[in-house]
Amino acid sequence: MAPARCFSARLRTVFQGVGHWALSTWAGLKPSRLLPQRASPRLLSVGRADLAKHQELPGKKLLSEKKLVRLLELEQLACLLLRRHRKRYFVDYRRVLVCGGNGGAGASCFHSEPRKEFGGPDGGDGGNGGHVILRVDQQVKSLSSVLSRYQGFSGEDGGSKNCFGRSGAVLYIRVPVGTLVKEGGRVVADLSCVGDEYIAALGGAGGKGNRFFLANNNRAPVTCTPGQPGQQRVLHLELKTVAHAGMVGFPNAGKSSLLRAISNARPAVASYPFTTLKPHVGIVHYEGHLQIAVADIPGIIRGAHQNRGLGSAFLRHIERCRFLLFVVDLSQPEPWTQVDDLKYELEMYEKGLSARPHAIVANKIDLPEAQANLSQLRDHLGQEVIVLSALTGENLEQLLLHLKVLYDAYAEAELGQGRQPLRW
Numbered sequence: 292m293a294p295a296r297c298f299s300a301r302l303r304t305v306f307q308g309v310g311h312w313a314l315s316t317w318a319g320l321k322p323s324r325l326l327p328q329r330a331s332p333r334l335l336s337v338g339r340a341d342l343a344k345h346q347e348l349p350g351k352k353l354l355s356e357k358k359l360v361r362l363l364e365l366e367q368l369a370c371l372l373l374r375r376h377r378k379r380y381f382v383d384y385r386r387v388l389v390c391g392g393n394g395g396a397g398a399s400c401f402h403s404e405p406r407k408e409f410g411g412p413d414g415g416d417g418g419n420g421g422h423v424i425l426r427v428d429q430q431v432k433s434l435s436s437v438l439s440r441y442q443g444f445s446g447e448d449g450g451s452k453n454c455f456g457r458s459g460a461v462l463y464i465r466v467p468v469g470t471l472v473k474e475g476g477r478v479v480a481d482l483s484c485v486g487d488e489y490i491a492a493l494g495g496a497g498g499k500g501n502r503f504f505l506a507n508n509n510r511a512p513v514t515c516t517p518g519q520p521g522q523q524r525v526l527h528l529e530l531k532t533v534a535h536a537g538m539v540g541f542p543n544a545g546k547s548s549l550l551r552a553i554s555n556a557r558p559a560v561a562s563y564p565f566t567t568l569k570p571h572v573g574i575v576h577y578e579g580h581l582q583i584a585v586a587d588i589p590g591i592i593r594g595a596h597q598n599r600g601l602g603s604a605f606l607r608h609i610e611r612c613r614f615l616l617f618v619v620d621l622s623q624p625e626p627w628t629q630v631d632d633l634k635y636e637l638e639m640y641e642k643g644l645s646a647r648p649h650a651i652v653a654n655k656i657d658l659p660e661a662q663a664n665l666s667q668l669r670d671h672l673g674q675e676v677i678v679l680s681a682l683t684g685e686n687l688e689q690l691l692l693h694l695k696v697l698y699d700a701y702a703e704a705e706l707g708q709g710r711q712p713l714r715w
């Protein structure tokens with residue numbers, strides 16, 4: 292995780308730079324710099340400030356057409372890079388400092404009116420500070436848009452004439468479905484449904500104006516109180532992908548190819564290991580509007596729990612999956628060892644994880660060496676194996692049917708316990 296975070300931090304600095312450059316470029320493309328603008332003729336004389344507005348700033352030259360075209364090209368390139376950056380940037384952990392808005396101060400003043408000497412206190416209360424709230428948004432797919440610090444909006448100070456300050460607006464932080472909120476190692480919120488909200492930091496209460504302290508024994512109080520500071524918390528946000536099925540397998544086993552074949556998801560597919568660097572979720576549609584979400588998890592190798600390969604941190608994304616698909620590359624010698632290694636790595640990550648309802652998917656049956664390995668795999672595992680080819684689409688129906696069987700069993704178990712099954 293550390294090098295990935297380091298890389299993303301570097302990318303951010305680069306793009307912040309690009310952002311500044313882009314802004315300054317646009318500033319350079321102001322009409323005033325492209326075409327000399329003449330002050331429109333006026334009938335009446337104009338003031339000095341008005342005249343100064345139409346003067347060219349000293350040191351600013353007109354841009355030549357060649358430079359302008361070059362700048363526009365660079366601008367387009369920057370936009371393209373930014374778009375790519377947004378697309379590829381996946382973050383599943385964030386440490387965030389959240390501060391609620393400060394309350395506004397109460398005012399201390401007295402009513403003032405001609406021929407009314409003792410108008411009485413009329414200092415209004417300050418407004419309350421705004422809360423900072425985490426809200427689940429289905430459009431957000433990772434924690435990359437979450438910043439490291441949030442400061443809530445402060446309430447306005449109270450005013451004279453008994454005017455109360457306006458309360459600070461609520462600041463919403465949009466987080467993806469499946470965000471776990473931790474504070475000091477303790478889970479404080481589990482945002483696993485769309486629309487779930489959690490108050491991350493409370494805004495401070497507004498102060499009282501001197502009008503509040505008016506009493507029979509004190510007709511002219513001067514006391515007013517300052518607003519309270521907002522709550523401050525350090526929260527750790529962890530993303531755990533929520534899907535019905537999680538695909539686990541060695542790199543190059545064909546997990547992404549399989550997800551592409553059964554759903555509309557488009558994870559990258561290539562013949563080198565660790566093509567997938569972040570989880571992808573695809574939706575498989577069935578009759579009766581039933582949708583089963585399948586997550587493609589980056590490849591896991593033997594020793595992942597000792598941080599080999601991409602490590603086992605990505606296994607947190609299958610913690611929430613209700614059932615698993617072990618994807619095996621059947622063209623490799625002794626393919627059953629892949630299943631054993633995967634189960635071992637799951638156990639090392641979390642006890643009992645490999646015992647979840649699962650199916651074994653043997654991929655690449657279109658290759659000649661795979662045909663030879665199939666009987667050996669069946670003998671060693673002693674359980675049903677779904678044999679298919681993600682490339683040619685051979686026997687995909689069996690996988691789809693088995694997915695439905697797994698889902699039905701899960702839904703029945705949930706309903707039996709009085710819970711609603713997860714709906715995508």
Ligand SMILES: Nc1nc2c(ncn2[C@@H]2O[C@H](COP(=O)(O)OP(=O)(O)OP(=O)(O)O)[C@@H](O)[C@H]2O)c(=O)[nH]1
Pocket residue numbers: 540541542543544545546547548549559560561562563564565566567568588589590591654655656657658679680681682683
């Ligand atoms: N012949 C054959 N090749 C396949 C099949 N499925 C996948 N491949 C190929 O295997 C290679 C790896 O496929 P991916 O889908 O990227 O594998 P992956 O498991 O997602 O790999 P990582 O993302 O690295 O974990 C690609 O070159 C695919 O074209 C198949 O059924 N038959």
Ligand SMILES: [Mg+2]
Pocket residue numbers: 546547548558559560566567587
């Ligand atoms: Mg992949």
